[in-house]
Amino acid sequence: MTNTQVTLVQIDNYGPWTVTPEPRREADLQTMQSRLYADISQFVGNRGGYVFFSRFDNMIAVTNGLSMADHELLQESVNNRYPVTLSLGVATGTSPVQALADATTLVQEAGSAQDKSRRECLKGRAIETAHQTADDVQIAHFDVINATGNYTDELNAFDTFIEIEQGYAELMRHMRTAHESLSFFVGGDNIIVTCPDLTEGDYEDAIHHVEDAVDVELQVGVGRGENAHDAGFAAKHALEICRADGTRVEVDW
Ligand SMILES: Nc1nc2c(ncn2[C@@H]2O[C@H](COP(=O)(O)OP(=O)(O)OP(=O)(O)O)[C@@H](O)[C@H]2O)c(=O)[nH]1
Known part of the structure; x- marks a missing residue:
C-alpha cells in the first residue's frame, strides 16, 4: 500500500518582498524563482525525491527518504544563499491529496504566507527508515x-x-x-x-x-x-x- 510523504515548500512573506521597497524587476524575480527551484530540485533529487515547481512561491515535493534533519538542512542552506527563507510542512498518507492537505494545514497553522513573524517553520513528521517499503x-x-x-x-x-x-x-x-x-x-x-x-x-x-x-x-x-x-x-x-x-x-x- 502507498505511503506518500509530501512536503509543502512555501517561501516566507514572498508577496511583500517582491514589492519592497518598490516593485522588483520581473526578470530578476523569474531568475531567482527558477534558481531556487533548481537548487531545491537538486537537493531533494539527490536524496531520491521529486519536487514540482507548481506556483514557484509554493512548491510541492514527494520526499519519501528525506528525514526532518534533511528538511532542516535545506532551510539552512537556502537561508545562507538566497534573499528569502522557506517554511516546510511534512505529512504522510495513503492519499497524496490528503498528505498535501495535512502538510498545508501545518504551515497555515504556523502563520500566514504573508506573516512577517513566520520564518522557516518546520512542521510535521517524516517516515522512519525502518518503516519504508518498496511500494510506498x-x-x-x-x-x-x-x-x-x-x-x-x-x-x-x-x-x-x-x-x-x-x-x-x-x-x-x-x-x-x-x-x-x-x-x-x-x-x-x-x-x-x-x-x-x-x-x-x-x-x-x-x-x-x-x-x-x-x-x-x-x-x-x-x-x-x-x-x-x-x-x-x-x-x-x-x-x-x-x-x-x-x-x-x-x-x-
Ligand atoms: N520532463 C520530461 N520531459 C520529457 C521527457 N521525455 C520527453 N520530454 C519532453 O517531451 C517533449 C516531446 O518528446 P516526446 O514525448 O518523446 O515526443 P512525442 O513526439 O510526444 O513522441 P512520443 O512520446 O513517442 O509519442 C520533449 O521535447 C521534452 O520536452 C521526460 O522524461 N521528462
Whole structure:
C-alpha cells in the first residue's frame, strides 16, 4: 500500500518582498524563482525525491527518504544563499491529496504566507527508515502521443502550448477529484502524477476522460518504489514500452 510523504515548500512573506521597497524587476524575480527551484530540485533529487515547481512561491515535493534533519538542512542552506527563507510542512498518507492537505494545514497553522513573524517553520513528521517499503510511492508518467508530429511540427508554438495545457488541466482535475492524485506539468508534453494505489483500469479511464473532454491523446507508464525516483524511473521505463509497442497504459508490476 502507498505511503506518500509530501512536503509543502512555501517561501516566507514572498508577496511583500517582491514589492519592497518598490516593485522588483520581473526578470530578476523569474531568475531567482527558477534558481531556487533548481537548487531545491537538486537537493531533494539527490536524496531520491521529486519536487514540482507548481506556483514557484509554493512548491510541492514527494520526499519519501528525506528525514526532518534533511528538511532542516535545506532551510539552512537556502537561508545562507538566497534573499528569502522557506517554511516546510511534512505529512504522510495513503492519499497524496490528503498528505498535501495535512502538510498545508501545518504551515497555515504556523502563520500566514504573508506573516512577517513566520520564518522557516518546520512542521510535521517524516517516515522512519525502518518503516519504508518498496511500494510506498506510485508515480505515473503521462505524455501526449506524438506531440511532435501532431503539434510541435504543425502548429505555431503558442497554439501547441494551449493544446498541451488543455490536456494537463483536464488530467490534473480528473486525477485530483476521481483518484486523490497530484499531477504536475514537467515540461514538453510530460505530466508526472503522484498517486495512491490505482489500477491499470483507473489509468485507462483517465486517458479516455481526457481524450473525450479535450481531444488530447495521452499514454502513461506507471511505477512503484521506495521513493519518488525509484517509482518515477520505473514509470519512465514503462512509458518507453508504450512508445515502442503503441500501448496506452503500461504498469511496472
Ligand atoms: N520532463 C520530461 N520531459 C520529457 C521527457 N521525455 C520527453 N520530454 C519532453 O517531451 C517533449 C516531446 O518528446 P516526446 O514525448 O518523446 O515526443 P512525442 O513526439 O510526444 O513522441 P512520443 O512520446 O513517442 O509519442 C520533449 O521535447 C521534452 O520536452 C521526460 O522524461 N521528462
